[in-house]
Amino acid sequence: MGSVKTKRMPRAVREQQMLDAAVKTFGQRGYMAASMDEIAELAGVSKPLVYLYLNSKESLFSACIRREAATLVEAVRSGVRPGTSADRRLWEGLQAFFTHTARNPDGWAILHLQARTHGEPFAAEVAAMREEIVAFVTRLIAVAARDGGTPCSNGAESLGDHGDPALPEHEVAGLAEALVGAAESLAAWANVTPGVSARQAAATLMNFAWAGLGDLMEGRPWSPPPPQAEAPR
Amino acid sequence: MGSVKTKRMPRAVREQQMLDAAVKTFGQRGYMAASMDEIAELAGVSKPLVYLYLNSKESLFSACIRREAATLVEAVRSGVRPGTSADRRLWEGLQAFFTHTARNPDGWAILHLQARTHGEPFAAEVAAMREEIVAFVTRLIAVAARDGGTPCSNGAESLGDHGDPALPEHEVAGLAEALVGAAESLAAWANVTPGVSARQAAATLMNFAWAGLGDLMEGRPWSPPPPQAEAPR
Amino acid sequence: MGSVKTKRMPRAVREQQMLDAAVKTFGQRGYMAASMDEIAELAGVSKPLVYLYLNSKESLFSACIRREAATLVEAVRSGVRPGTSADRRLWEGLQAFFTHTARNPDGWAILHLQARTHGEPFAAEVAAMREEIVAFVTRLIAVAARDGGTPCSNGAESLGDHGDPALPEHEVAGLAEALVGAAESLAAWANVTPGVSARQAAATLMNFAWAGLGDLMEGRPWSPPPPQAEAPR
Amino acid sequence: MGSVKTKRMPRAVREQQMLDAAVKTFGQRGYMAASMDEIAELAGVSKPLVYLYLNSKESLFSACIRREAATLVEAVRSGVRPGTSADRRLWEGLQAFFTHTARNPDGWAILHLQARTHGEPFAAEVAAMREEIVAFVTRLIAVAARDGGTPCSNGAESLGDHGDPALPEHEVAGLAEALVGAAESLAAWANVTPGVSARQAAATLMNFAWAGLGDLMEGRPWSPPPPQAEAPR
């Protein structure tokens, strides 16, 4: 199709072609709906070769997940310049994230939608990557918390010791979930709403998130009003 | 299994049984992996009957989406008591949302994961519902913005009037998108993470979001730092 | 092919048709070489129906083995009239056996060749049947041994009683094994060699075996010569 | 595995390695289930080389059959010392046969099971070998018959002229079949029954067979009883 029928290439190259085709197909059709036939054809090879190199549909999908997770993490990591303030680093991370996922919609679909929708073998694969990102954000938040309410400080990197973490662990995980969810929604929305750039979307998200995080750190959480005669259910 | 082999029931009832079975199956297995056989068996009817009432797999799935979307919207609507402060209304809405999705994990999986993962016919179906909810949130934010910087006030609906809205219209829309996206992600996460109650999830999100909104309203937005000699890739 | 395309038959009937086709195909092509396509076509049904009724190739093959084993055992059993002399009963059993296998070459191929050539699931299935037949023969030999050296007698069931059995127990078992093995081989050979009737095969085997047994009973066993300076290997 | 990766060996050697691997694989997996991949790997060579030397799967299998048949015949031949009595020669032949097949289960599986299970090209290949063995046994029987009832004579080898053969040709073939079948069964049974040595099994078989043969030669065959009112279904 897109590529002339080039024959006899070294294995490593062919494998990448196959992964490209697989990511595209899985991302657009979904794991179940994607057929190995389609992937092979898109890769410009015969099906047996796909099986020879990547042993099964499951294994192929796993390879896709791993590759996409690695490139995403790498994109974010290399988008963030160390030694700057926490908020700047978050901002840079978000931009890198938005940019990469926007350029790689299929890869992102695999990581975010497909891998989660299909049982343990895959979910675990993504969890590892997610952990890395959550850890990244967590560190930023922790830095901000140590440096006082003003997350805009350019505080040093040290994961230094504060007696207590400002937030319980799974609260942080929840925040990361929320952040990613918000980012996704915004990205999709920005893609569809004319006049809204990806950069603007990122800024909106920073606005949305950063102050909230700041307030949390400063111990000014929003607190639920007392239940007043609600009849639940 | 669960139900005694009762025969000859009115159509409406049978249809609900089928939808119940379908929601459960689609939610757990995914759209593609769910088989009509399994659904029919779980519903306690023969396959031809399923086809007689709901004409195809696609159509059955659509019906599931519509039913689940309707009950979700209704749950949120009836969880919010009108005439109270904006933050309280948002809080109640979120609680209702998280509660409903927690009680209905399969239904939520259908709306959030499955419908989005499988092409246009279904995505559109969900978009309508989403729109409704986004509109609801947008209204709340707008009200809060109009009522002054402190959305935390439990004050009456209109306190002081500032002629201009504190926020440009599409900024509001973006925030609503972000909020809803965050909520969606959190719901999926809370369903899957043991030890996280619906109320906790709602509180986490309120903490995260409301302070950020507050800062925004008060004219203290986070603003992106000027780009300084970045060599973007 | 052979049968007019008759549609809509009760399940039990269709299953037998399928088994007929499967026995024929497995018997002629072998387990691995037989294709489900071929079987389905020969049975005059579509492949899915075969899978609906007999769940897999393995399961179908097992069903064949069981059916053929049962009919073979039944054929032998009903061919032997009780209450007659041991040699007559053996003769009748052999005749029934050879007749049945000659009329059912495919079934016999399945039991004798195919089932043994393909792993445990199947071998075990046949072993049970074989055990039954060996036990039957063992009993006959034991009776003959008890009734005195001349099994050729057409005498009544118990002539003279010698307290001890003329042969040690596992010698009897070995003879039964040998007899059955010889019969099995002869059956396969008779099926394949034109001009050899079941009756002739049975007679050959009786000739071969009965005299040997007779000599054994009468205490005239063949005994191996002393090893004389053999350099083994 | 077993062999160090030695490269560049003369063709004859490589061919034997391949045949070794093929015999093992065919013997254990069966003809159909054995894959050329597995054979090549086990032989420690690449697949194209296998095709270069032995042109196809069929041809490779044929080569296996021929080699195994030749070595089996040779083993039996060289196990029998000429110039001794007929019964001793049979006894020695049986022992050699048992020993060789026990040491070469894969080769024996190929000759006995696989070759027979898969159509003409292979069955014919085995038939030749079988013929040789049958001829060997036939000669022994003939010698015994000539020398009178006592097969223990050490009579000369000559296929010399007696007016009529004591037995019709295909009767002899049947006896050989029966003998081999009995031998096989006994071998399998001896392998599985504790307390029964291969030698004992061989003795049992001689007992079983020799007297029977003797009686046959002496014109004292077992004769079927007159049918008495059988209802032959």
Added chain:
DNA sequence: GATGAATGAGTCTTCATTCAT
């Protein structure tokens, strides 16, 4: 003498869907 790269054809198996009653 030897191999990495590649495939056409076929196998088992499953699924959504429909008749005929």
Added chain:
DNA sequence: TATGAATGAAGACTCATTCAT
């Protein structure tokens, strides 16, 4: 209202076999 009987179409996976070097 309800179902037992039946299938066309497609999907994952494997295999014997061949180039090009």
